[in-house]
Amino acid sequence: MNHLFQYTIRLADNASILGHRLGELCGHGPILEQDIAMTNVALDLVGQARSFYQYAAEVEGANHTEDDLAYLRDNQDFRNLLLLEQPNGHFGDTIARQFLYDAYSFAFYQGLRKSKDATLAAIAEKAIKEVTYHLRWSSEWVVRLGDGTAESHAKIQAGLNSLWRYTGEMFEMDETDNQMLAQGIGVDLVLVKTAWLAKVNEVFAEATLTLPSDKTWMQKGSKKGIHTEHLGYILAEMQHLQRTYPGCEW
Amino acid sequence: MTQAQFQARIDADIKIEPKDWMPEAYRKTLIRQISQHAHSEIVGMLPEGNWITRAPSLRRKAILLAKIQDEAGHGLYLYSAAETLGKTRESMIDDLHTGKAKYSSIFNYPTLSWADMGSVGWLVDGAAIMNQVALCRTSYGPYARAMVRICKEESFHQRQGYEVIMTLCRGTAAQKQMAQESLNRWWWPALMMFGPKDEDSPNTEQAMKWRIKRFTNDELRQRFIDATVPQAEFLGLTIPDPDLKWNEERQHYDSGNINWEEFYQVIAGNGPCNTARLAARQKAHDEGEWVREAAMAYSKKQEQRNKQVA
Numbered sequence: 001m002n003h004l005f006q007y008t009i010r011l012a013d014n015a016s017i018l019g020h021r022l023g024e025l026c027g028h029g030p031i032l033e034q035d036i037a038m039t040n041v042a043l044d045l046v047g048q049a050r051s052f053y054q055y056a057a058e059v060e061g062a063n064h065t066e067d068d069l070a071y072l073r074d075n076q077d078f079r080n081l082l083l084l085e086q087p088n089g090h091f092g093d094t095i096a097r098q099f100l101y102d103a104y105s106f107a108f109y110q111g112l113r114k115s116k117d118a119t120l121a122a123i124a125e126k127a128i129k130e131v132t133y134h135l136r137w138s139s140e141w142v143v144r145l146g147d148g149t150a151e152s153h154a155k156i157q158a159g160l161n162s163l164w165r166y167t168g169e170m171f172e173m174d175e176t177d178n179q180m181l182a183q184g185i186g187v188d189l190v191l192v193k194t195a196w197l198a199k200v201n202e203v204f205a206e207a208t209l210t211l212p213s214d215k216t217w218m219q220k221g222s223k224k225g226i227h228t229e230h231l232g233y234i235l236a237e238m239q240h241l242q243r244t245y246p247g248c249e250w
Numbered sequence: 251m252t253q254a255q256f257q258a259r260i261d262a263d264i265k266i267e268p269k270d271w272m273p274e275a276y277r278k279t280l281i282r283q284i285s286q287h288a289h290s291e292i293v294g295m296l297p298e299g300n301w302i303t304r305a306p307s308l309r310r311k312a313i314l315l316a317k318i319q320d321e322a323g324h325g326l327y328l329y330s331a332a333e334t335l336g337k338t339r340e341s342m343i344d345d346l347h348t349g350k351a352k353y354s355s356i357f358n359y360p361t362l363s364w365a366d367m368g369s370v371g372w373l374v375d376g377a378a379i380m381n382q383v384a385l386c387r388t389s390y391g392p393y394a395r396a397m398v399r400i401c402k403e404e405s406f407h408q409r410q411g412y413e414v415i416m417t418l419c420r421g422t423a424a425q426k427q428m429a430q431e432s433l434n435r436w437w438w439p440a441l442m443m444f445g446p447k448d449e450d451s452p453n454t455e456q457a458m459k460w461r462i463k464r465f466t467n468d469e470l471r472q473r474f475i476d477a478t479v480p481q482a483e484f485l486g487l488t489i490p491d492p493d494l495k496w497n498e499e500r501q502h503y504d505s506g507n508i509n510w511e512e513f514y515q516v517i518a519g520n521g522p523c524n525t526a527r528l529a530a531r532q533k534a535h536d537e538g539e540w541v542r543e544a545a546m547a548y549s550k551k552q553e554q555r556n557k558q559v560a
């Protein structure tokens with residue numbers, strides 16, 4: 001098993017799948033300014049995905065392109081976090097998903113920018129600037145919705161509660177994580193969890209929201225390629241042209 | 251100021267600014283035109299947004315996202331320009347939803363293949379540019395300035411769209427066929443974007459006199475045809491107009507008759523996607539209501555808290 005490839009493809013798939021989900025919302029936002037903001041985040045994520053896929057292709061050494069990796073792998077080969085493939089739902093659900101991930105990726109890239117792998121460190125360095133902005137945006141909306149009206153409070157709380165079960169696997173270290181950490185390439189997810197939880201607590205407090213129960217039964221599987229039912233539909237749509245017209249330039 | 255003094259400013263090519271006196275009809279015409287233009291940018295996001303999740307490469311996906319985001323930005327500038335005339339964005343949006351305000355009829359056509367992402371950029375943004383370049387010199391200052399910003403981005407969109415089509419034309423036979431089929435569907439609706447024939451466009455004369463418009467519909471349409479035909483030839487695509495030919499004497503292309511019945515039907519709400527487009531806008535608006543309320547409630551609370559601190 002090529003651990004560096006595995007490690008990189010996870011990051012690529014995370015960015016690609018969440019960018020895809022946000023892309024579904026382009027033109028349908030609740031306020032024009034927020035439509036633009038969500039598309040901004042989508043654009044940054046697609047950009048990050050491209051950088052990671054390009055590097056993954058290089059590490060893999062099998063003459064694949066970024067698009068081969070994004071468009072020609074199937075469900076079981078995808079390694080994005082389950083959280084990120086969850087449907088957009090209403091704006092509160094979208095914000096809940098975004099905030100939980102932004103707080104995670106912010107902490108994660110803070111670690112990865114110090115990676116001994118120069119390429120990963122460079123991608124993280126660029127990503128952290130973007131994610132800083134994403135996290136500010138999603139935190140502000142968690143606060144606005146949480147401390148807005150009774151309706152918005154209920155909606156964002158429900159969104160966070162139902163997505164909470166996908167947060168456990170974000171911090172699970174498997175063989176690849178351990179290997180990468182040992183080589184000074186990867187990030188210690190235990191440290192990421194501490195930083196993440198601090199941020200979540202801080203924002204929830206300001207938003208007058210309640211932290212979901214720590215007894216929540218966590219869903220997991222993405223690190224082994226076992227996903228929720230949603231990913232299959234994302235890929236069916238995303239990969240449609242590449243699969244219908246194999247080997248074309250677009 | 252009198253009507254005559256106002257007209258003298260216009261004739262001297264002096265820009266009219268929000269605080270200047272203006273005839274009510276001038277104000278009304280501008281609100282109608284600018285808000286219609288803003289709505290077109292926003293509704294225009296939908297047919298292209300339709301292909302974001304199916305974009306065939308990550309690079310194309312990023313370009314498409316950025317393009318649609320630009321259109322949202324155009325909508326914002328234009329709503330702001332229209333607001334300087336005394337109408338709020340909310341009331342303009344209400345007019346869109348109730349059908350009182352129109353938007354460009356082109357966006358009532360469906361995007362059915364990836365090639366349509368090329369055709370929309372090449373032909374629809376291309377046709378829009380013809381109109382918009384002329385509008386950079388329109389008499390109302392805020393509108394003219396918004397158009398200058400917008401035009402730079404539109405010509406970029408046009409080139410990107412052309413590049414999508416070019417890639418298809420240089421690809422496999424199936425891809426080239428996809429490009430041709432798309433051109434067949436978009437050519438005539440693109441020509442209709444310039445509006446009715448001059449003799450059927452009663453508002454043109456006054457709009458020209460006020461220098462809101464600088465060229466007639468038919469002049470701009472001709473300009474578009476003359477610019478676009480060679481581009482299609484370069485790609486090896488056939489324009490779906492058997493009557494199209496170069497007129498040496500006029501130094502312009504002659505072209506066939508537009509199906510005006512179709513044009514008026516689409517404007518009247520009977521295009522393939524009128525209902526779907528409006529429903530999508532209405533849905534986004536309705537589903538966003540609790541979000542806008544929450545944002546307002548929160549900012550009120552913040553204000554209160556700041557007062558208590560002070």
Ligand SMILES: [Fe+2]
Nearest residue numbers: 291320321324
């Ligand atoms: Fe535009």
Ligand SMILES: [Fe+2]
Nearest residue numbers: 321375404407
């Ligand atoms: Fe455009």
